[in-house]
Amino acid sequence: MNAIEIHNLSKSYGKHKALDDISFDVRQGELFGLIGPDGAGKTTLFRLLTTLLRPSAGSATVDGHDIVKEYRAIRSCVGYMPGRFSLYGDLSVEENLNFFAAMFGVTVAESYDLIAPIYSQIEPFRKRRAGKLSGGMKQKLALSCALIHRPKVLLLDEPTTGVDAVSRSEFWDMLAGLKEHGITILVSTPYMDEASRCERIALCNEGRILGIDTPTNIVKAFDKRLYGVSARNMYSLLDRMRHTKGVVDCYPFGERHHMVVDEECDIEHLKMECTDIESFNIVSAEPTIEDMFIKLMKR
Amino acid sequence: MRHNFGSFVKKESLHILRDKRTMLVVMLIPVVLMVLFGFAISTEVNNVNVAVVAPERTDGVSDAVERLAHNDYFTFCGYIDESEIDKELRTGEVGAVVVFATDYDRRVAQMAEGVPTAPLIQLIVDASNINTASSATTYMQGVLLGTQSQQAMFETRMMFNPQMRSAYNFVPGIMGLIFILVCAMMTSVSIVREKEMGTMEVLLVSPVRPVKIIFAKMIPYFAISCVVLVSILLLARYLLGVPMSGGVWGIFSLSLLYLMLSLALGLLVSTIAKTQMAALLISAMVMMMPILMLSGMLFPIENLPIFFQWVSNIVPARWYIDAVRKMMIQGLPMMAVWKNCAILLGMTVVIMGVSLKKFNDKLE
Numbered sequence: 001m002n003a004i005e006i007h008n009l010s011k012s013y014g015k016h017k018a019l020d021d022i023s024f025d026v027r028q029g030e031l032f033g034l035i036g037p038d039g040a041g042k043t044t045l046f047r048l049l050t051t052l053l054r055p056s057a058g059s060a061t062v063d064g065h066d067i068v069k070e071y072r073a074i075r076s077c078v079g080y081m082p083g084r085f086s087l088y089g090d091l092s093v094e095e096n097l098n099f100f101a102a103m104f105g106v107t108v109a110e111s112y113d114l115i116a117p118i119y120s121q122i123e124p125f126r127k128r129r130a131g132k133l134s135g136g137m138k139q140k141l142a143l144s145c146a147l148i149h150r151p152k153v154l155l156l157d158e159p160t161t162g163v164d165a166v167s168r169s170e171f172w173d174m175l176a177g178l179k180e181h182g183i184t185i186l187v188s189t190p191y192m193d194e195a196s197r198c199e200r201i202a203l204c205n206e207g208r209i210l211g212i213d214t215p216t217n218i219v220k221a222f223d224k225r226l227y228g229v230s231a232r233n234m235y236s237l238l239d240r241m242r243h244t245k246g247v248v249d250c251y252p253f254g255e256r257h258h259m260v261v262d263e264e265c266d267i268e269h270l271k272m273e274c275t276d277i278e279s280f281n282i283v284s285a286e287p288t289i290e291d292m293f294i295k296l297m298k299r
Numbered sequence: 300m301r302h303n304f305g306s307f308v309k310k311e312s313l314h315i316l317r318d319k320r321t322m323l324v325v326m327l328i329p330v331v332l333m334v335l336f337g338f339a340i341s342t343e344v345n346n347v348n349v350a351v352v353a354p355e356r357t358d359g360v361s362d363a364v365e366r367l368a369h370n371d372y373f374t375f376c377g378y379i380d381e382s383e384i385d386k387e388l389r390t391g392e393v394g395a396v397v398v399f400a401t402d403y404d405r406r407v408a409q410m411a412e413g414v415p416t417a418p419l420i421q422l423i424v425d426a427s428n429i430n431t432a433s434s435a436t437t438y439m440q441g442v443l444l445g446t447q448s449q450q451a452m453f454e455t456r457m458m459f460n461p462q463m464r465s466a467y468n469f470v471p472g473i474m475g476l477i478f479i480l481v482c483a484m485m486t487s488v489s490i491v492r493e494k495e496m497g498t499m500e501v502l503l504v505s506p507v508r509p510v511k512i513i514f515a516k517m518i519p520y521f522a523i524s525c526v527v528l529v530s531i532l533l534l535a536r537y538l539l540g541v542p543m544s545g546g547v548w549g550i551f552s553l554s555l556l557y558l559m560l561s562l563a564l565g566l567l568v569s570t571i572a573k574t575q576m577a578a579l580l581i582s583a584m585v586m587m588m589p590i591l592m593l594s595g596m597l598f599p600i601e602n603l604p605i606f607f608q609w610v611s612n613i614v615p616a617r618w619y620i621d622a623v624r625k626m627m628i629q630g631l632p633m634m635a636v637w638k639n640c641a642i643l644l645g646m647t648v649v650i651m652g653v654s655l656k657k658f659n660d661k662l663e
Contacts, residue, residue: 047662052500053663076506080500080504082501086496086497088498098306099310102307105506
């Protein structure tokens with residue numbers, strides 16, 4: 001039995017299809033990432049799995065329980081962290097944690113070993129109101145609260161959105177640490193660079209899944225040559241490259257543009273053609289998940 | 300899992316206690332309203348300025364004027380000429396003018412012998428405020444007729460509230476209003492706040508039943524309302540001197556029932572409203588207006604158009620205010636208002652049932 005099994009799941013709001021016929025499984029103890037931009041349907045999927053919404057079609061199970069029929073069972077065995085900070089800002093760190101423990105009928109002491117690596121970092125501030133914590137600390141508190149009842153499945157909806165780079169990286173270390181306890185984690189993020197921290201990822205866009213695999217295999221599947229180009233005028237370069245023969249696609253990517261070319265394209269020849277562009281520079285680039293995402297999205 | 304119910308109640312109480320401003324407002328509103336309605340706003344006849352037109356200042360006229368001048372409710376502003384009446388009333392210098400007939404004494408004597416006679420006193424009253432005008436007129440007639448009372452065909456006695464003090468009338472009204480404000484508004488806002496902040500999502504994805512979450516929310520508000528209730532009753536008794544002759548326990552029990560009803564209403568609002576602002580507006584507008592207009596708090600229900608009399612039947616405050624008036628002022632025991640109690644109880648059960656049914660453990 002897989003921790004999460006999703007079969008042809010759809011969810012519509014009126015005419016708008018937030019999720020369109022999605023199927024995938026998350027294995028026991030896996031750290032599974034849901035990667036996609038805003039509006040991809042990530043939050044809707046989380047709300048379906050946490051039984052807060054009813055599916056329009058299809059079915060899914062979490063820890064073997066059906067999300068429609070056995071929703072009460074699911075509510076006791078999952079830990080859920082919604083997209084925005086959902087703790088009580090007017091209660092202290094300690095009070096929040098105790099409240100969540102009581103809600104699940106456990107004590108903080110019982111689960112302390114599980115949350116210790118995370119909670120110990122904010123414990124010095126336990127008397128502070130949760131609303132007065134920094135973004136990274138709020139996130140640690142929220143994760144501690146979501147873990148307090150030792151859930152079998154942890155559902156984290158964009159936990160790193162709006163958190164600084166250092167805290168984000170720390171957060172992923174914490175998730176990796178939780179794997180040792182055998183907790184299955186489904187986490188969503190709009191940041192492509194975080195995908196490599198997951199064991200497997202699903203790329204999703206506009207309610208559909210574009211591809212599911214390990215981050216390495218997803219990158220390997222990028223079968224075209226990729227270059228990074230730059231020039232003094234980046235904007236006109238983008239336009240020029242898109243109209244150059246042999247160039248499949250060109251899009252902004254950090255401080256360079258990424259350019260995908262087909263088999264026939266001769267790079268030396270292309271370089272000659274571009275000598276008239278001020279400070280033109282071209283280097284070979286390694287494909288990333290973002291390149292793959294853009295490729296899949298445009299298909 | 301009884302221990303988690305306690306921690307829910309504790310959490311709600313902390314929310315309330317830490318929001319000092321709201322707490323202060325809730326505790327102060329009743330006091331301010333009581334003082335305001337009890338002292339400042341009144342329909343009683345008070346300090347009506349009266350001028351007198353008397354062509355002949357005979358002994359009889361002086362007697363009548365004397366009685367008027369010595370009355371606390373009227374201020375005698377002196378004698379004026381007939382030609383000045385219009386000016387004085389227009390400028391608002393006086394609120395009423397008493398005009399004595401030329402042969403006042405003779406006609407009084409005639410009346411004493413039982414001979415029918417033409418009117419001997421004319422009252423000219425500024426009726427721009429009808430409430431003051433009509434009660435001033437009635438009261439002035441009584442004062443002026445003084446010695447002729449043996450001839451009056453009716454003897455009137457005002458029972459239960461002989462001085463017609465408006466505070467007596469307003470205290471039950473304020474109670475009807477305040478508890479809706481405190482209970483319904485605050486519970487609905489606090490439930491909707493959880494929806495708005497996203498914490499409801501986390502609460503729902505837990506083994507706790509929604510019913511438990513809701514009842515835990517109601518308890519602290521119920522406790523606050525009880526404090527407010529006690530303070531209103533104390534203020535009414537010792538500051539405004541309301542008799543409470545029917546026994547304070549009856550009023551207290553009835554009020555507890557009304558509190559539950561208000562909490563149920565708050566819950567109903569929270570199932571409808573999506574934002575705190577909407578919850579506030581619904582509680583303030585949709586609930587306060589009928590209470591002010593249709594509950595008999597300000598206007599007697601008998602004076603309403605038939606249609607609104609029907610509508611007033613579904614306004615819970617109507618039944619509560621009516622019952623409190625009976626117990627507080629007329630001194631009836633709780634048994635005498637059993638009908639009101641039954642109606643309120645019925646309403647509570649229905650509203651509570653509907654809102655619990657409507658309260659969704661999903662987000663849609």
